[in-house]
Amino acid sequence: MKGAVLYAPGDVRVTERDEPKVIEPTDAIIKMSATCVCGSDLWPYRGIEPVEGPVPMGHEYVGIVEEVGSEVRTVKPGQFVVGSFFASDNTCEICRAGYQSSCVHRQPVGALGAQAEHLRVPLADGTLVATPEPPPADLVPGLLAASDVLGTGWFAAVAAEVGPGKTVAVVGDGAVGLLAVLAAKQLGAERVIAMSRHEPRQKLALEFGATDIVTERGNDGVARIKDLTNGLGAHSVIEAVGTQESMMQALRVTRPGGHMGYVGVAHGVELPGRELFFSHAHLHGGPAPVRRFLPELVDLIWSRQIEPGKVFDLSLPLDQVAEGYRAMDERRAIKVLLWP
């Protein structure tokens, strides 16, 4: 089958890869309906994370179940399913507490390479959520977004304790940041401040429910958010980048007693203990337990209450994966959908 492989920084190609097979009795094999390129795929693509030999790429996926192992009970061939980037048993104590991405049996789906025609999904019953029936084509991008970027933005908003009456600030205008704006709106935030300097992303942020746009960054951005919040900072702050600068910006715009939710995969971040201490912020985040939110998100998409698929502003056939990575790397596209 065809699948994307990263050979070296900047060198991603579709090549012939082995067809996946059921290995464990809890596996399912799905035929990919759509997959996509993630902001986190850019870390190794840019060489910021080391690339050790050719690696299959991709961890966002929706598709039709083709085959299941002998111990799979709830997932059935023919179902359209949405998964997430960590396979989880969804039964252990950590899963039951809502942290499926730290499941004691978790397996990274990324290592299996979802930017491909087929995918083996471990722990299928605990990982996959089926739609009521195969979706109309126009819902596929939204359901694909639920697989990671929507689920991640949603978790960030929940981690930041977004809710009615709250002022929310969102640091990062990638797909996750934009969908965190959507999540904040859905969760009842009174005011949602999106930090963005890019006009198309500002536009989408406003469409998703942002009430204010702040174009300043760093200290100026912090000052601007303080201005907008009586000098106090936001109640809920979402960090969706993962750099030292973005983490500090997020921490500094969180009011004392406020909540900061971080979902940008940390790269080179060191949080200064003293500033953290005196910030009085609540911090929470990490790899989003997308599985916790999937049933609700699939339902919101299915009933057309939200349209997260709008983050895909470029769709390409899987063959053109290299152009997809380039477009995201150069910020020409917010998020690239790939049709296998």
Add this chain to the structure above:
Amino acid sequence: MKGAVLYAPGDVRVTERDEPKVIEPTDAIIKMSATCVCGSDLWPYRGIEPVEGPVPMGHEYVGIVEEVGSEVRTVKPGQFVVGSFFASDNTCEICRAGYQSSCVHRQPVGALGAQAEHLRVPLADGTLVATPEPPPADLVPGLLAASDVLGTGWFAAVAAEVGPGKTVAVVGDGAVGLLAVLAAKQLGAERVIAMSRHEPRQKLALEFGATDIVTERGNDGVARIKDLTNGLGAHSVIEAVGTQESMMQALRVTRPGGHMGYVGVAHGVELPGRELFFSHAHLHGGPAPVRRFLPELVDLIWSRQIEPGKVFDLSLPLDQVAEGYRAMDERRAIKVLLWP
């Protein structure tokens, strides 16, 4: 009047200081009934925090109100009051959210030097809590503990979301850590694991409600806590030291989705972003908003439901402040009470 002054690392003395006077109309002057030496006083005493010229010391206090400014409404001369280490208006938006130690008008009481015969307390109505009547002598140590170490331990337990059914681990066996054990017990924790290598402190931890004692530290301590919690870590972890080692130990024994409450004033701490990210821990802490908890704590002490004054294992006249600091520095005493 007599008051403690730190001249240089290791050099603390009682000297003649100016009698405090009402300066602001919101001030109160109290005659000290008891004060004490705090673990955080040891940072400058040990030269870890720079000492710039002679500074008055102390920020924990209970006493009788002698005089109030013209705008003080609720606090009256003759009342016995408990205060905390930040004066707060208790009316601003941050105070109303329960973060009085980040009050927009906060003033550090430490700068005024509570290890003395008298003390000026700014923002008296927002800072001081009166007992129903002047207390019997045996309650004074407990009420004094409420002023900081109990309030701080209590905040740590609340920040760590201690509650029924939870397993709690406490890193640090100073007065704050020990009183966090007491708080965890009061807040209904199922199991309270105290990390301590000092026999007298272990004994007090058990008296305050610890169910387990772990004597190992560092990686061994982490492994031991994991052993005691099915390999998952504790639900709620309290950090009451403030060093890199203790913060990392606390983070590493917090289970995914668990809560870490930190109240040790951070010294030289840098939290590695990636480990924090993948820990899935909730973090919260900082300078305890003791004022939030004071009414409840005073009530628990007054009704003799808790006996936090047990942390004072050495009482000295104020004149012997130097011996008090030495005893704490050398860990001969858990906490030293000073009688003015």
